[in-house]
Amino acid sequence: MSKELITKYKEIRAYTETICKPLKPEDYAIQVVQFASPAKWHLAHTTWFFETFILKNYLDNYAEFDSNFNFLFNSYYNNVGDRILQTNRGNMSRPSTDEIYQYRAHVDASIEKFLSDVPDKNIIDLITLGLNHEQQHQELLITDVKYMLGHNPIFPVFKDNSSLIEDKNKSNESINIKAGLYNIGHQGTHFCYDNELGVHQVYVESFEICNHLVTNGEYIDFIEAGGYLDFNLWLDEGWSWVNKNNINSPMYWHKIKGEWYYYTLSGLKKVDKNAILCHINYFEANSFAEWKGMRLPTEFEWEIAAKQINWGKRWEWTNSAYLPYPNFKKENGAVGEYNGKFMSSKMVLRGASVATSKNHSRLTYRNFFSPTERWQFTGIRLAK
Missing domain, CATH: 1.20.120 (Four Helix Bundle (Hemerythrin (Met), subunit A))
Structure with missing residues (x-):
């Protein structure tokens, strides 16, 4: 060993x-x-x-x-x-x-x-x-x-041929999940964080979940339809965030001579409409879902569906607040500060991203960020 x-x-x-x-x-x-x-x-x-x-x-x-x-x-x-x-x-x-x-x-x-x-x-x-x-x-x-x-004014290249955001969906289908009781939480002897522990059952109604993530082209349609201008689509806190910060597009996007460009680790590039959307926050994800007449999955629905869907390209916003599982227990001392003390004002993201390190992802992984944050490689999966 x-x-x-x-x-x-x-x-x-x-x-x-x-x-x-x-x-x-x-x-x-x-x-x-x-x-x-x-x-x-x-x-x-x-x-x-x-x-x-x-x-x-x-x-x-x-x-x-x-x-x-x-x-x-x-x-x-x-x-x-x-x-x-x-x-x-x-x-x-x-x-x-x-x-x-x-x-x-x-x-x-x-x-x-x-x-x-x-x-x-x-x-x-x-x-x-x-x-x-x-x-x-x-x-x-x-x-x-x-x-x-x-945020450097000359948009320097970090690494050639390594934009990390050019990947595309492998499917355009949806998957149906039956209503019932399902086990949630980490099982087995492999490593997990304490916030994944406490296997418990949840009941979910039947639902449909996309086997693909929202693309840049789909999000451009949302922008051009006035998505950032329609308060009816936004949660109140999200609408305040949009107006306070003059938001009209995802992070790193720039409108240049009528065309959308985005900064990538390989420099400034024209937005690929077929590539998977990246760098949006919970409020933007929720508003896009509202515009589409759909919703974000809960973290439990995501985990139930994870064995059947394509995931791993973006951290996916869920509609679940970051809260402890039943029987969650913090360790004593400093190690106990690792996850538990952040269980307020955060939303859960599931999956992994193209920036996630090798062998550092699993179905039960619970990532969490504030709903305004979007500098991570985040995306949208819809459900209904």
Whole structure:
């Protein structure tokens, strides 16, 4: 088990650094907006996780890399101590990016040495949690880099031939699901987050769900029909968001000489009408569904249908608030802060996206974001 775990650890840690390879030195420290963290911070925070929860607690005579790093790179774990404000993550010109990479090497060497002996189950579970945590940040790293470059006035290319949003549907059909009682929640011995646990039954009425996601062309029809101008289509909070922020299209879309363009990681491109829609928030998804005379599926309907539908290209908004399952239990201490304390004012997204790391998706995965957020690779699946 130790050799397998070390191999997995090395692979996942290396991929984070691979994502960063196209970055210029000036890119690493930029924080364009509060919810998007600098690349340098992601590199350090994922390392801090292993140092804080494993090395400091379990490795005798571990030499901490820098005593300031707990304050600088703790994200939201109140049990671990004070931390900088999230809005200040982009103010750190020091420590340098080189020092952050040295920090990663220091922690990696200590973890690999530590794992040379067969660890007990509790430590294996913590390492596994840390690796899944890093995979979450790999996707956030990609989306945060896109937000940074997508708000650069010259729309720079991050990586040629890697737009990540050119994929298309494989089906235009719908699937019918019968009414009945269904089991919801993670079963089995493979890794999952605590918010997936608590297998329970739900009753659903019969419903129909699309085996495809909404395309850019379909969404352009919504725009041209006045979808962003008709308050009847919008939830009240969504309508306030549209007007306060002068929203008239998905994130990264620009109308240039009468044609729609969008920023991609491969630069500015003309919108492909046949490609799957991306970067919309819950309010936009809900309004489009209203316009179509349909609705978003609940997270339970999505999970029930997931074995039959094509998924994995976009995080899919559901019509479910992010709430605990029956018998949900938070762990004691800092690890218990991982998911449970965010169960308010969030909506559930299901599936995965083209930016999701390899082997980091499953039918029961519950992602969650605020209904205004759209910098992730989000899309729309309709139901009725």
